[in-house]
Amino acid sequence: MKGRRVLWLLCMAGLCLVLYTIVISRIENRTDVIFGGADGAYVSSDSVSFLDPNVFETPEPTEDIWPQIDITLSQYSMVNNDNLLSPRYAPDVDLISTTSYMMFSTAAMPYLDAMIADMQDHGFNVYVAGAYRSYSYQEKIFNGKASQIALGMGVTDYMDPRYQEAVEEAKTITAFPGGSEHQLGLAVDLMDRAYTKLIYENMSQAFFEYLDSICANYGFIKRYPTRKLLLTGWDEPWHYRYVGVDAAKFIMENGLCYEEFYAHYVPDFRY
Numbered sequence: 542m543k544g545r546r547v548l549w550l551l552c553m554a555g556l557c558l559v560l561y562t563i564v565i566s567r568i569e570n571r572t573d574v575i576f577g578g579a580d581g582a583y584v585s586s587d588s589v590s591f592l593d594p595n596v597f598e599t600p601e602p603t604e605d606i607w608p609q610i611d612i613t614l615s616q617y618s619m620v621n622n623d624n625l626l627s628p629r630y631a632p633d634v635d636l637i638s639t640t641s642y643m644m645f646s647t648a649a650m651p652y653l654d655a656m657i658a659d660m661q662d663h664g665f666n667v668y669v670a671g672a673y674r675s676y677s678y679q680e681k682i683f684n685g686k687a688s689q690i691a692l693g694m695g696v697t698d699y700m701d702p703r704y705q706e707a708v709e710e711a712k713t714i715t716a717f718p719g720g721s722e723h724q725l726g727l728a729v730d731l732m733d734r735a736y737t738k739l740i741y742e743n744m745s746q747a748f749f750e751y752l753d754s755i756c757a758n759y760g761f762i763k764r765y766p767t768r769k770l771l772l773t774g775w776d777e778p779w780h781y782r783y784v785g786v787d788a789a790k791f792i793m794e795n796g797l798c799y800e801e802f803y804a805h806y807v808p809d810f811r812y
């Protein structure tokens with residue numbers, strides 16, 4: 542009888558020892574955690590693990606996906622009524638072989654030739670409605686427009702202060718001398734030969750859909766798309782500008798206009 546009692550006590554003592562060991566080990570792991578929230582709810586938990594801040598991986602810097610280019614090259618020139626080319630700026634130009642008198646940059650000519658050939662291979666009859674324009678030619682166009690507007694206002698004297706109003710209005714219709722990309726020799730106005738009037742809605746949309754899909758392969762961008770009018774100031778969906786293949790692909794694939802692209806490289810540029 543006595544032996545069984547001793548055995549029972551030993552068993553109970555052993556059980557107590559096991560329970561004590563378990564309780565002590567749980568207490569050592571116990572962590573007090575404050576969970577957030579308006580009340581600052583205080584919760585005790587032994588099931589929360591913390592990350593060692595020393596082993597956090599620093600995220601890789603976002604890869605710079607913009608083309609690595611030298612924005613100061615002439616093929617990237619920003620030309621508009623606020624960024625004028627000098628009257629002396631005259632690039633090397635040659636005759637565009639598919640035209641009788643239109644000229645284009647000698648350096649970029651192979652790209653234009655290849656793009657026009659691609660269009661022709663796909664059944665389009667390409668008409669070059671505009672290409673290189675010298676400073677003096679742009680001046681003639683501009684003065685003609687300003688005079689026409691002035692005349693409409695009853696102003697015939699250049700010295701009349703109101704003539705300046707006509708000049709300002711003309712600036713919204715045609716580029717100021719030095720303010721046309723056509724002076725760079727890198728811009729062309731392209732359309733289907735059946736449409737020589739500059740009314741985009743009337744032009745072959747299949748022509749422009751195809752041209753927009755391939756132009757970047759030849760280094761050209763659609764420079765003044767209608768949807769970017771508020772950024773570029775111009776709605777000339779037939780006007781294509783050579784900027785080189787890398788820049789053109791990036792611009793066309795990302796739906797940018799040239800101002801948005803240029804501003805990335807020239808941070809103080811305003812448009």
Ligand SMILES: [Zn+2]
Binds near residue numbers: 671723728729730781
């Ligand atoms: Zn143009």
